[in-house]
Amino acid sequence: MPHALNRDLPDNIALIEGDARVTYAELDRRVLRMAAGLLAGEADLQEARVAFLIPASVDYVTVLHGIWRAGGIAIPLNVAATEPEWEHCLTSAGVTRVITTSDHRDSIQGLCDRLAIPLSEVGEFEVDGSAPLPDLAPDRRAMIVFTSGTTSKPKGAVTTHGNIAAQITTLIDAWAWQSDDVIPLFLPLHHVHGIINVLSCALWAGATVHLWPKLNLEALCSHVAADTYSLFMAVPTIYVKLIDYLQTLDDQQLDVICEGFANMRLNVSGSAACPTEVFEEWRQLTGQALLERYGMTEIGMALSNPYRGERRPGYVGQPLPDVAVQLVDDAGDIVTEEGIPGEIRIQSPTVFLEYWDNPEATAASFEADWFCTGDIGVVEDGYFRIMGRSSVDIIKSGGYKLSALEIENKLLAHPDIVEVAVVGVADRTWGEVVAAVVSLAAGAEMTVDSLKAWCEGKLSGYKIPKKLVVTESLPRNAMGKVTKPALKPLFE
Numbered sequence: 001m002p003h004a005l006n007r008d009l010p011d012n013i014a015l016i017e018g019d020a021r022v023t024y025a026e027l028d029r030r031v032l033r034m035a036a037g038l039l040a041g042e043a044d045l046q047e048a049r050v051a052f053l054i055p056a057s058v059d060y061v062t063v064l065h066g067i068w069r070a071g072g073i074a075i076p077l078n079v080a081a082t083e084p085e086w087e088h089c090l091t092s093a094g095v096t097r098v099i100t101t102s103d104h105r106d107s108i109q110g111l112c113d114r115l116a117i118p119l120s121e122v123g124e125f126e127v128d129g130s131a132p133l134p135d136l137a138p139d140r141r142a143m144i145v146f147t148s149g150t151t152s153k154p155k156g157a158v159t160t161h162g163n164i165a166a167q168i169t170t171l172i173d174a175w176a177w178q179s180d181d182v183i184p185l186f187l188p189l190h191h192v193h194g195i196i197n198v199l200s201c202a203l204w205a206g207a208t209v210h211l212w213p214k215l216n217l218e219a220l221c222s223h224v225a226a227d228t229y230s231l232f233m234a235v236p237t238i239y240v241k242l243i244d245y246l247q248t249l250d251d252q253q254l255d256v257i258c259e260g261f262a263n264m265r266l267n268v269s270g271s272a273a274c275p276t277e278v279f280e281e282w283r284q285l286t287g288q289a290l291l292e293r294y295g296m297t298e299i300g301m302a303l304s305n306p307y308r309g310e311r312r313p314g315y316v317g318q319p320l321p322d323v324a325v326q327l328v329d330d331a332g333d334i335v336t337e338e339g340i341p342g343e344i345r346i347q348s349p350t351v352f353l354e355y356w357d358n359p360e361a362t363a364a365s366f367e368a369d370w371f372c373t374g375d376i377g378v379v380e381d382g383y384f385r386i387m388g389r390s391s392v393d394i395i396k397s398g399g400y401k402l403s404a405l406e407i408e409n410k411l412l413a414h415p416d417i418v419e420v421a422v423v424g425v426a427d428r429t430w431g432e433v434v435a436a437v438v439s440l441a442a443g444a445e446m447t448v449d450s451l452k453a454w455c456e457g458k459l460s461g462y463k464i465p466k467k468l469v470v471t472e473s474l475p476r477n478a479m480g481k482v483t484k485p486a487l488k489p490l491f492e
Contacts, residue, residue: 005031005065006206009179014203016210017058024206027061030126034066035133037125044134045072047141051090052099053077053108055213056189059122061199063099066125068142068161071134075144075156078190079104081460083111085154089146090115093156093356099125138162144356145192147297147401154403156356157297166349167196167300168204170320175231175266175291175307179206183231184220186212186238192297193271193399198233217245224260225253232261233268235399236278239290240429243281261286266307268293271399272431273386279313292316294386296401299371300350303384315383323348325384326370327377341378341387345370392484395424397432400462404434407463411436414454416444421474421482425467425491435467437474437487446470467491 005014010025022030038045050072054060060076067074075093077086086108090098097118100108105121112119136142142161146154159167171177183202187194202209210228212220215238223229234242246254261267267288269279274292283289294316295301302325305317319325327335327342335342351371354362365372374394376387393404404422411420418439424432440446448468455464475486 004069005203006179009206012179012206013208014206015058015061016208020058022058027058030058030062031065031069032130032133033126033128034062034122035069036129036131037127038066038070038072039131039133041131043132045070047071047073048096049073049075049093049144050097050099051075051077051093051095053079053086053104054099054101054122055079055104056185056194056211057101057213058211059101060189060211061203062126063122064195068136069133071136071140073141073144073158075146076190076195078188078460080188080462082457083108084458085460087111087115088153089156090117092153093144136161138165141353143195145190145195145297153406155358155361158353158356160353163300163350163352164196164200166322167192168200170322170350171197171201171301172205174301174304174320175201175268177201177205177207178230181205181207181230181265182210182228183207183233184210184212184223184229186215186220187233187235187399191271191399192295192300193233193235196300197268197270217241221245221257221260225256227260227263229260230264231266231268232264233270235271235431236269236274237272237398237430239269239274239278239282243278243285246285258286261288264288266291270295270301271401272396274313275428275431276313278428294344294375294384296373298352298365299346299348299373302344302346302348302350305383312383315380315385316377317383323350327379328367328372335379338379338381341376343390344373344375344377344384344386346373347371392423395422395432395434397424397427397434398430398462402434402463407434407436407459407465410455410459410463411438411451411465413458414451416440416446419474421484421487422465423484423487425488427466433466434463435469435488435491436465437469437471437490439471439473 005028012024013021014024014027015022050067052063064074138161140161141158143159144156146156185198267290269290270293279290289311291305293301293304302323303316304320305311324347326345329342347370374390377384395402407422408420420438422436425435427433469490475483
């Protein structure tokens with residue numbers, strides 16, 4: 001399989017989980033047993049959709065690769081999501097089984113029972129011995145990752161084995177992955193940043209992944225101080241939190257940790273734009289010029305500042321190898337001059353196959369075989385800069401891409417809310433935070449704290465509005481559509 005575990009370095013440590021150290025040889029054996037258990041005597045899972053609710057762990061990697069090797073389509077679920085969000089993923093993808101751990105079984109058991117989807121724990125599939133595994137062509141579907149877009153419901157982006165291999169090899173070369181690299185993994189593993197950029201690249205290269213099911217800045221920094229890591233990849237929010245944490249330390253502690261970051265060969269920032277002030281603060285503290293890049297679930301990584309060369313703050317660099325990029329203006333014409341903005345469109349072996357069971361959305365996302373990102377960019381002195389999104393209904397907060405429409409639909413279920421509009425408001429820590437403008441029923445009152453309390457269990461924490469404005473009515477244009485740009489000044 002093109003994106004299989006590295007088999008050339010069997011004695012290298014593949015994964016660190018707590019005190020456990022798992023070699024590539026041991027991990028490979030675990031994956032083979034998992035694949036055999038999933039097959040249960042069958043020759044091929046034939047692209048059966050297998051979802052799994054597992055935090056960052058050896059079990060997560062075992063299940064992911066076991067599904068791939070058995071010929072299934074892997075669907076990683078967000079462990080922090082709510083039951084309605086899981087239900088959407090399971091039903092829209094036609095999931096045939098769910099795998100979890102004993103710690104998470106209770107949280108999803110009721111849903112699986114209601115949907116009549118078999119639920120099993122990881123250990124139930126790890127049979128003794130192995131089984132013949134199917135041959136998998138590059139065009140076979142391999143994974144569905146759900147991503148919010150301009151529609152109210154998340155769409156399942158389908159990548160093939162060939163897509164995944166292309167996404168990995170592109171970054172292996174561009175960022176000079178090495179077998180002696182060690183990297184911490186605390187990024188979400190239902191998102192390509194964690195799945196591809198960190199985990200899959202490391203396992204392809206024969207490197208070591210230190211798994212962090214829950215991020216602890218103090219413990220993480222102790223490993224940094226000990227020169228445990230050679231690479232570090234995070235979202236801007238994490239860098240802001242690290243900067244704030246480092247400023248609480250005494251000079252000796254600060255110096256040791258900053259030297260640990262300085263000794264790494266690469267620090268990467270992505271999933272959201274890194275504010276220039278954060279870039280400069282990090283460089284001043286550590287000497288590291290953050291490598292910013294641009295990508296999305298549907299395309300993997302497309303643009304990157306260079307591993308060797310100038311990394312410009314506020315820019316996402318240049319096209320990666322085997323990635324073609326064009327800018328298209330509002331008239332549909334290709335932009336040929338620098339300084340003229342246009343929608344970013346991508347053509348590459350890394351681009352996904354389709355949105356699962358959604359041919360209309362798939363067709364709408366392509367124009368003459370170019371994937372239309374919906375993001376607006378401009379080229380300045382040879383480097384791309386992201387200017388914003390073509391839709392105000394996309395919010396990027398803490399590395400997550402959120403649908404304002406999805407959040408609005410949830411908030412409209414509140415008995416006191418008559419109408420609502422959700423926007424993203426600039427925030428130093430999160431990049432953007434979710435902000436809601438609401439009009440209420442007569443006599444009703446609402447605070448941001450009371451709204452947050454109502455949202456618990458209905459929305460993931462990162463989707464819950466952090467700012468609130470109550471108004472008599474929402475501004476609308478002649479067509480009756482809410483004019484969202486007029487709402488953002490309300491939060492200034």
